[in-house]
Every structure is written in structure tokens, then in C-alpha cells.
Amino acid sequence: MAGKRNLPPLEFYVPEPKFRPGDPVDFVHVNIPPAGAQPRPDEGCAAIETSPLCYDLVRVLDEEHQAVGPWNPRLDADTLREMLRVMARTRAFDDRMYRGQRQGKTSFYMKCTGEEATSVASAFALAADDMVFPSYRQQGILLARGYPMVEMINQIYSNRADRLKGRQLPIMYSARDYSFFTISGNLATQFPQAVGWALASASKGDSRIATSFIGDGSSAEGDFHAAMTFATVYNAPVILNIVNNQWAISSFSGFAGAERTTFAARAIGYGMAGLRVDGNDALAVYAATQWAANRARSNQGPTLIEHFTYRAEGHSTSDDPGQYRSAREAEAWPLGDPINRLKQHLCALGEWDDERHEAMDRELAEEVKAATKEAEKNGILGHGLHHPFHTMFEDVYEELPWNLEEQSEQAIRERRIKWPSWKEYEK
Amino acid sequence: MNMIEAINDALDIMMARDPDVVIMGEDVGYFGGVFRATAGLQKKFGKNRVFDTPINECGIIGAAVGMAAYGLRPVPEIQFADYIYPGYDQLVSEAARLRYRSAGEFIAPITVRSPFGGGIFGGQTHSQSPEALFTHVAGLKVVIPSTPHDAKGLLIAAIEDNDPVIFFEPKRIYNGPFDGYYDKPVKPWNTHPDSQVPEGYYSIPLGKARTVREGEAMTVLAYGTMVHVAAAVCEEKGVDAEIIDLRTLAPIDIEAVEKSVEKTGRCMIVHEATRTSGFGAELSALVQERCFYHLEAPIERVTGFDTPYPHSLEWAYFPGPVRIGEAIDRLLGAE
Numbered sequence: 001m002a003g004k005r006n007l008p009p010l011e012f013y014v015p016e017p018k019f020r021p022g023d024p025v026d027f028v029h030v031n032i033p034p035a036g037a038q039p040r041p042d043e044g045c046a047a048i049e050t051s052p053l054c055y056d057l058v059r060v061l062d063e064e065h066q067a068v069g070p071w072n073p074r075l076d077a078d079t080l081r082e083m084l085r086v087m088a089r090t091r092a093f094d095d096r097m098y099r100g101q102r103q104g105k106t107s108f109y110m111k112c113t114g115e116e117a118t119s120v121a122s123a124f125a126l127a128a129d130d131m132v133f134p135s136y137r138q139q140g141i142l143l144a145r146g147y148p149m150v151e152m153i154n155q156i157y158s159n160r161a162d163r164l165k166g167r168q169l170p171i172m173y174s175a176r177d178y179s180f181f182t183i184s185g186n187l188a189t190q191f192p193q194a195v196g197w198a199l200a201s202a203s204k205g206d207s208r209i210a211t212s213f214i215g216d217g218s219s220a221e222g223d224f225h226a227a228m229t230f231a232t233v234y235n236a237p238v239i240l241n242i243v244n245n246q247w248a249i250s251s252f253s254g255f256a257g258a259e260r261t262t263f264a265a266r267a268i269g270y271g272m273a274g275l276r277v278d279g280n281d282a283l284a285v286y287a288a289t290q291w292a293a294n295r296a297r298s299n300q301g302p303t304l305i306e307h308f309t310y311r312a313e314g315h316s317t318s319d320d321p322g323q324y325r326s327a328r329e330a331e332a333w334p335l336g337d338p339i340n341r342l343k344q345h346l347c348a349l350g351e352w353d354d355e356r357h358e359a360m361d362r363e364l365a366e367e368v369k370a371a372t373k374e375a376e377k378n379g380i381l382g383h384g385l386h387h388p389f390h391t392m393f394e395d396v397y398e399e400l401p402w403n404l405e406e407q408s409e410q411a412i413r414e415r416r417i418k419w420p421s422w423k424e425y426e427k
Numbered sequence: 428m429n430m431i432e433a434i435n436d437a438l439d440i441m442m443a444r445d446p447d448v449v450i451m452g453e454d455v456g457y458f459g460g461v462f463r464a465t466a467g468l469q470k471k472f473g474k475n476r477v478f479d480t481p482i483n484e485c486g487i488i489g490a491a492v493g494m495a496a497y498g499l500r501p502v503p504e505i506q507f508a509d510y511i512y513p514g515y516d517q518l519v520s521e522a523a524r525l526r527y528r529s530a531g532e533f534i535a536p537i538t539v540r541s542p543f544g545g546g547i548f549g550g551q552t553h554s555q556s557p558e559a560l561f562t563h564v565a566g567l568k569v570v571i572p573s574t575p576h577d578a579k580g581l582l583i584a585a586i587e588d589n590d591p592v593i594f595f596e597p598k599r600i601y602n603g604p605f606d607g608y609y610d611k612p613v614k615p616w617n618t619h620p621d622s623q624v625p626e627g628y629y630s631i632p633l634g635k636a637r638t639v640r641e642g643e644a645m646t647v648l649a650y651g652t653m654v655h656v657a658a659a660v661c662e663e664k665g666v667d668a669e670i671i672d673l674r675t676l677a678p679i680d681i682e683a684v685e686k687s688v689e690k691t692g693r694c695m696i697v698h699e700a701t702r703t704s705g706f707g708a709e710l711s712a713l714v715q716e717r718c719f720y721h722l723e724a725p726i727e728r729v730t731g732f733d734t735p736y737p738h739s740l741e742w743a744y745f746p747g748p749v750r751i752g753e754a755i756d757r758l759l760g761a762e
Contacts, residue, residue, distance in 0.1 A: 133493070164530045174529040181496060182529035186520040192486050193521070196493025196501075203449070203475045203499075210493070222513070226486030233481055395527045396565050398534075398589045401634070401678035 015254030019326040027334045035059035035281075036069025043294045047273045047301070054264035054274040057308060060283035065344040071287040073125075077351040083124050083282055084342045084352070085360060087116040090140040091339060092364040093149065096372060097156055101170075101317045105380040106156050108170045112137045114312030114330065117282040117338035118243050119213070120144045125289035126211060131201075133181045133194035133212035136171055137243065145178045149371040158386060159379035165387040165395075187218035191227035191240060198238035198296075199230075209296040211239040211289075217248020219263055220256045228270040228304070237296035239289065240272075240304045243279065245311035250324040267304035279309030280335040282342045309335070389415060428624045429616040430601045433575035434464045434540070437582040438502065440628050442472050445500060448586060450477045452487060452504030452540075461506060462542060462601060488514035488539065492521050495535045502586055508543035508595055509552040515560070522591040523566030538585045542598035543571075544652050544699050545731075546605060546745055550738035556651075556700035556731070561593045562677045562709065568592045568633060569676040573600065573654040574621030577674060580631030588633060597651035605652055606659035607747040636680035638687075642669035645693035645758050648684060648710055650676065653697040653746065657729075660751040666759070668695075676706055684710070685717050692723040693758045699746060702730040727754040 019025050038058045041049050060067050067074075075083075094111040101109040112119065119140030126132075132141055142152065151163065155173055158166040164174060174182035181190060181197075194212030201208050214224065219242050231238050242263045246253050256263075267274025273295065277288040285307060292303035310333040314321045321327075346352030379385020393400060393408040400408070415422050428436065441448045450465055456479035459466030469477035480487050484505055491501040505511045511518075522535040545554030561569045568590050572578035578596065585592040599605050603615040616622035639658060644667040649657045654672045661668040669687050673679065688694045694714050696707040707728040714726055729746045737744050 131497075164528065167530065168528055172528070174532050176529070176532040182525065182533050184521060184524075184528070186516060189489065189517060189521050192489025192517070193493035193496065195486075196490030196495075197497045198493075199490060200494040200497035200499045204497075222485055223489060223517075226481075226483045226489055229481045229483055230486045230490050395531050397568070397678075398526070402681055403678065 015252070015259055017252035017254065017325065019329060021322055021324065021326060023326045025326050025328040025332040027332055030334055032334050033057050033059065035062035036072070038069065038071060040070035040291070043291055044298065044300045045273070047271050048268065050273045050275060051268050054268060054276055055262055056276060058275055058277040058284045058288055059281055060287060061281045061341050061345055065341070065348040067283055067345060071284060073283055073287040073290060075283070075286070077346070077349060079124070080342065080346055081352065083120060083286075084339065084346060085364075086120045086140065086144045087282065087339050087342065088361060089364050089367070090116045090120060090143050092361065092368050093139070093143065093152070096368045097153070098317060100156070100372065105376070106158070106170050107381055108317055109156065110136055110171050110316045111313050112139060114333075114337065115243060115245055115279065115309050116140050117285050117342070118241070118279045118307040118309055121282040121285035122211070122241065122289045125286045126293055127208070129179050129208055130293070131179045131181065131194070131197050131208060131210045133190035133197070133210065134183060135187070135190070135213050135215060135218070135243075136183055137215070138213050139171065139173075142173060142175060142178060142180055145180070147175055147178050147180070149368065150374045153372055153375035154378055157375055157378070157380045159375065159381075160385045160387055161375070161378035162387065165391045167392075188214050188221035188223035190214070191223050192230060194240070195227050195230045195236050195238050198236040199234055202234075202237055207297065209237040209239065209293060211241065213241045213243055215248060216242060216244040216246070216253045216256050216258065216263060217251060228266070228272060231302040232270045232272050235299070235301045237299065238302045239292040239296060240302060241307060242304065243307045243309060245309050247311045247315070247321075247325070249315045249319060262306060264304060264306035273301065273303040274306070275303060276306045276308060278335055279307030280338040280341060282338055283345070428575045428622055429603065430572070430575045430578045430596065431463055433579040433624050434582055434596065435466060435468070436624065437579040437586075438465060438468060439471070441583060441586045442468060442476060444628065447498060447500045448476070448502060449494065449499055450502050450504070451480050451491065453480055453482055453506050455479060455504050460504065462598065464540070465504070484510055484512070484514035485517055488517035488522065491537045492517060492525065492535050495537050496525070496533050500536050500586060502538045502540060505539060505541040507553050508541045508557055509555045511539070511541055511557065518561070518567065518591070518593070519564050523564050526590070527566060534589055535591045536589045538582070538588075538592045538594050540582070540594045540596060542601075543595040544597040544599055545736055545741065546599040546609070546652060546699075548738060548741055549736070551735045554736040556698065558595060558676055559700060559704060559706045562706050566591065567677060569595070570633060570674065571595045571597065571650045571676065572674065573597065573651055573672050574619070575616055575624050576621045577631060577637065577672075579624050580629050581633065581674060583628065584630040584633050587630065592633070595651070599652045600655065604655045607656035607745070607751075608659070609742055609747070631674070634675045634678045634680055636683035637672045637674055638683070639670040639672050640668065642667040643691060644668055645695060645755070646671060646684075646687040646691045647695050647697060648673060649697040650674065651699070653699060656747065657695070657697045657751055660748045660755065663748070664752060664755060666755055679710075679713070681713065681717070684714065688714050688718040689721045692721050694718070694722070695727040695729060695751075695754050695758055697729045697746060697751060699731050701733050702728060703733050705730055724758050727758050729754045
């Protein structure tokens with residue numbers, strides 16, 4: 001037992017975030033290098049050459065809202081405005097769906113406020129048929145790819161038009177026709193799956209690449225290690241993204257290892273290229289994704305991108321961040337707000353202004369409202385307009401086995417006992 | 428053919444028939460597998476289609492799910508069923524649920540081959556029979572052959588099936604049927620009629636049991652190695668048992684089970700896996716619910732003990748002739 005030997009007692013170290021509820025916040029300890037100062041290596045470089053960038057931060061938009069440095073993707077104003085619009089659209093959508101949950105129209109919702117650039121700008125840098133294996137906080141990719149908002153709301157409401165037939169928790173979208181893989185509640189499982197998809201694409205001589213997203217917290221899962229190992233062993237054409245938003249529900253990123261190193265730096269140990277980018281800088285996210293996509297597409301191998309950002313709101317509608325972190329963190333976040341930064345850049349270019357921005361926000365709010373109304377015609381959660389009863393038993397297997405046939409009959413029998421006049425309204 | 432050769436033949440045939448079939452796993456490529464099941468396949472079909480993997484079962488199954496999502500038909504190997512657990516989340520949460528949760532947008536037509544079962548002095552981590560951990564999972568199919576003939580036909584059917592299949596291969600009977608008499612010499616497969624394997628393509632439907640022997644005195648429900656052990660004990664004791672090799676555990680061939688127990692009125696369930704919450708419990712419940720008025724004796728479950736699989740005391744653990752014989756006596760003695 002303890003103290004037997006003449007040695008100092010060992011100490012058990014448990015990480016603790018800098019600020020708790022009520023604490024004043026300053027992020028002086030977060031090193032923010034100047035925009036434009038990061039070198040842009042050749043896309044075909046050896047993985048080890050990206051090592052300095054794993055401890056740096058790729059940034060394009062400077063304090064004067066100008067795009068500077070070698071990572072400036074030099075996008076035209078129309079593309080920038082479109083990107084801004086999708087990011088604002090994502091936020092408008094989140095705000096409305098959050099309220100919908102509070103009004104009891106659905107059981108659950110998760111916003112991506114503050115992280116819109118990580119998904120939207122990534123999507124802009126990918127081809128439309130590059131396969132995405134998302135986590136639950138990349139709704140911006142669906143919106144960037146033009147997935148109908150009404151379809152998203154149908155899924156959130158689990159109504160009779162929900163293409164997932166009411167089987168899935170809200171926001172666990174699946175959209176094969178938009179190259180958006182079915183979202184799982186089990187964290188990080190999509191990471192090795194994305195690698196597998198990329199291997200399949202390579203083995204078939206296809207030109208499509210895969211990309212996947214996990215959070216800082218779920219990068220601690222074993223699946224992360226599996227994915228990184230398989231990706232490098234087979235030189236997979238894949239982009240693996242860690243959205244480091246500092247928080248995994250109530251656990252700060254220190255519990256995933258962030259106190260001692262960066263997430264991007266893990267790439268180097270696997271022999272993979274790594275990039276650490278300002279996740280609130282849409283141009284930096286775009287440039288990094290484009291770099292990694294070009295690398296993958298030319299058979300130069302996989303890339304790990306850490307998007308350094310901040311989860312500006314609660315983890316989900318079931319979470320109250322006021323219980324574990326200072327409410328001042330979001331406003332003090334030194335990398336600001338991704339939508340505002342892109343807006344200011346466009347304004348600085350003389351391609352945008354406050355009036356147009358406000359008009360756009362009003363228009364987007366109307367668009368979301370109209371989509372919500374349209375979706376509500378198909379029902380909201382718990383109001384009866386769900387998929388036919390027997391569909392619960394379908395798609396477990398390609399064909400219904402005998403036990404599911406029996407159980408389906410039982411379920412329908414129970415329904416008739418409870419509501420004798422009940423009829424399955426369609427088969 | 429022995430069972431290894433039959434499995435190799437099935438893989439060879441499916442690789443040739445379907446360019447989307449790929450084989451992956453630890454040591455399956457150049458070396459041809461630690462049990463030789465994939466011997467020669469990489470040389471014949473190339474590294475694009477038969478390849479070695481890192482030692483990471485989560486990665487093997489996870490990558491296979493992603494490959495299936497692309498449109499391939501992966502046949503991953505897990506070297507021993509005892510090592511399937513790191514891939515369990517990918518099998519249970521992902522492969523099994525993919526079709527359901529995406530309403531059919533994405534499917535996982537993968538066949539996970541894995542040697543399983545004991546009787547080979549494999550100790551704790553080379554002997555387990557974890558089938559109940561998979562029969563409990565909605566969305567998975569579980570198949571266990573007991574002869575070379577079935578191994579080939581069932582494996583071909585599993586690879587062609589559009590649902591994820593766990594294909595457990597009883598490694599005790601890879602080279603010859605085993606009757607449980609470990610102190611007697613083991614015969615090779617070529618002395619057994621079910622080692623006659625047709626050339627070329629044929630398949631055996633999943634979900635269909637095989638009547639090994641018709642009989643009147645009792646029904647024996649078994650699979651894998653235990654089919655041979657139970658049959659040998661019944662023969663030695665001169666019991667006119669009806670022996671059913673289930674072949675597919677999920678979905679189970681309920682008609683075959685019901686028909687037989689209704690005829691015999693007695694039922695013995697035999698498996699190597701541990702007893703509590705083992706697949707025998709499900710079988711016993713099904714028989715009790717569906718054949719209650721035909722039963723003339725309590726259902727017997729002959730299984731491994733509820734301990735980890737021991738090394739030196741293997742034959743004390745293994746549900747061999749003595750344990751089966753006692754159960755037969757109880758079944759036939761009951762009035």
C-alpha cells in the first residue's frame with residue numbers, strides 16, 4: 001500500500017478547463033498566429049513536411065478582413081457570397097429547428113452555431129459526388145449541396161414524408177443521392193467507414209474521394225486510430241476532419257488530449273499529412289480542404305485536418321452549457337464568428353453591405369419558415385401523421401423473416417385492441 | 428474436400444463470378460490465411476481484391492462497411508471469433524443497422540468469416556463460441572456449417588446475401604469430423620459422405636435446417652461440431668434420435684424445429700457455448716412456446732459450463748459424450 005517506500009507520493013492528474021460558470025474569460029493562452037503567415041507546401045509533399053502546420057494555424061482572413069497569404073484560395077465574389085449565404089442559411093435553419101424543439105414539434109435538435117464554416121466551406125471545396133461520412137454537426141454540407149430543407153425538416157419531425165420513415169432520431173439524416181452517408185449515433189464509427197469507401201473507390205479506379213468528420217471528443221475513440229492506420233497503410237484517397245470545437249458535451253478538449261498537443265499533430269505519427277486551420281475562417285477551411293482533396297485525387301494520400309473552432313451553443317437541446325462553462329466564452333472566442341468574418345471580408349471588398357446582409361437574413365428566415373410550414377403538412381412528432389405501422393419491421397433485413405412477420409402481426413393486433421376502428425391507412 | 432478446401436473453393440468461385448467480392452483480413456493475402464482458407468486467392472485475383480490488413484478488427488469491419496456502402500461485397504476474415512469483439516460496435520451499431528436506419532439507402536452485404544469453437548486446446552482466446560452475441564442483434568444473420576458440403580454452399584449463399592452475415596467456421600472440424608471421443612484417433616473428412624463437394628457453383632439457402640438423421644425417440648438441435656458429437660453419442664447408445672443441424676441460427680428454421688419436436692415429443696439442445704443466455708436458451712423458449720402440448724419431458728440443454736474456456740481442463744469443459752449421454756437418459760427416462 002501507499003507510503004511503504006521512501007519515494008514521493010504519485011499524483012493523479014485530472015484535466016480542468018480554464019473557466020467554469022461565472023468566471024471571467026480571457027483566451028490569452030490560445031496562440032493565434034497572424035493570417036497569411038503560414039507556408040503552403042506543395043500538395044504532393046511528403047507528409048512530414050506538413051509537421052510545422054500541425055502546430056500552426058492556417059489563416060487567410062486578417063484583422064482588416066482582407067484575404068492574405070499563400071493559402072488565399074482567391075475565390076470570386078459570387079462564390080464568396082454564395083458561401084456566405086449557405087452559412088447564414090444553416091444558422092437560420094438551426095435557429096428555427098431549435099425553436100421547433102422547444103415548441104414540442106420534435107424531440108431533439110443539435111445546432112452547429114459558430115461551426116458553419118467547417119462544413120459549408122468544406123463542401124464548397126469538394127466535388128458534389130465526393131462521399132461525405134459526417135457526424136451529427138455537418139448539416140451545412142447538406143444545405144451547401146442543395147438538399148431540400150423540407151426533407152430535412154420531415155426527418156426532424158419524423159413525419160409521414162420522412163424518408164427514413166421515422167426510425168431515426170432527429171438530425172440523423174441519410175442522403176445517398178447527395179453523397180451524404182447515413183449518420184450514426186455511435187461516435188467515430190464513420191471514420192474507418194470513410195477510409196473503406198475511399199479504398200473501394202481506389203480499387204475500382206474511380207476518381208471520387210471520401211471525407212469524414214468527427215469532433216475533438218470522439219477523436220479519443222478507437223475508431224480514430226483504426227481509420228488513421230488503415231488510411232495511411234493503403235494511402236487512401238480520404239480527408240479526415242476533426243472539428244475541434246473545444247467541448248464534448250461538458251468535457252473540455254483536454255479530456256481528448258488537447259492539453260499536451262494539437263489534434264492535427266496526431267497525423268504525423270501515422271505518416272499522414274496534417275493541417276490545422278482556423279475553423280472560423282471560411283477561406284482557410286476552403287483552402288485546406290481543396291489542398292487535401294487535390295492531394296487525395298492525385299494519389300498522394302490522405303490528410304487529417306483539425307478545424308480549430310468553438311461550439312458557441314449547447315451540445316444539444318438536452319444540454320445546458322451554463323452548468324459547466326462560462327457563458328462569456330463564446331463572445332470572448334478570439335477567432336470570432338465565421339459568418340461575420342466572411343461578411344466583413346465581402347464588405348471590405350466592396351461586394352457586400354449591411355443592408356444586403358440584413359435583407360438576406362430576412363429572406364432566409366422566410367425561406368425556413370415556409371419550409372417548416374410545408375413540412376408540417378406532413379405532420380409533427382407524435383401527432384399521428386407518421387409512416388404506416390408495418391414499416392417499423394421493414395428493412396431490418398432485405399426480406400421479412402418469420403419472427404418479424406409474427407411480431408408485425410402482433411403490433412397491428414395491439415393497435416386494434418387499443419383503437420378498434422383503426423385501419424392502416426396505406427400499405 | 429475437407430472444410431478448409433470447401434471454403435477456399437467457395438471463395439474462389441465467388442471471386443470469379445462477382446468482381447465486387449473482395450477478401451480482407453489479417454494474414455489472408457500473400458500467406459493465404461493462418462488456416463489456409465484463402466490460399467492462392469491473392470495470386471489469382473490480385474492485391475486489389477485480396478489483401479492483408481493491419482491487426483485491427485474495428486478497422487477491418489469498419490472499412491468493410493464503408494466498402495459495402497460504395498457497392499462492393501466484402502468478405503472480411505476475423506482470425507479467431509475470440510477476437511471479433513473489437514469489431515463488435517461496427518457489426519452491431521453499423522453493419523446490422525445500416526439498411527434500417529437509412530431506409531435502404533445504404534446496405535452492408537458483408538460476410539464476416541471467423542473460425543470459432545473449441546476442442547483444440549485453444550484455451551481462453553482460441554476456443555470461444557460467441558454466436559449468441561450475434562443472434563441477439565436485429566439485422567445480422569448467423570450461419571454455422573458442419574460439413575464441407577454445407578460450408579461451400581452456405582458460404583456462397585452468405586456472400587450473395589444482401590444482409591450482413593456472420594459465418595462461423597468450427598475450426599475443430601476443418602480437417603475431419605469430430606465425434607467428441609478425444610481419446611480416439613480422428614478420422615479425416617475423406618471418410619465422410621458430406622466431404623463429397625460438387626464442383627463449381629451451388630448454394631444452400633440460408634435459414635434452412637438439415638435433417639442429419641430421421642428418428643422418433645427425440646429431437647436433437649445442434650450446429651457445428653456438436654452435430655457430429657451428438658450424432659455419435661446417439662448412435663453409440665442406440666437412440667432413434669432425429670438430429671437437426673440448424674445451419675442458420677438467425678433467422679432460425681422454425682418449421683423444421685416444430686415439425687420434429689411435435690413428432691418426437693422430446694428435445695435436446697446441444698452447443699459448446701456457455702449455458703446462461705446462450706443460443707440454447709432461445710431455442711428452448713421457442714420449443715416450449717410452440718410445442719408445449721407435444722412435450723413429454725423437460726427440454727434438455729447440453730452446453731459448455733459458465734466459465735471462460737479452460738486450457739488443461741478442456742475435456743472437462745467440453746459438452747462431450749458423458750454430458751450428452753446423461754441428458755439423453757433423463758429425456759428418455761421421463762414419463
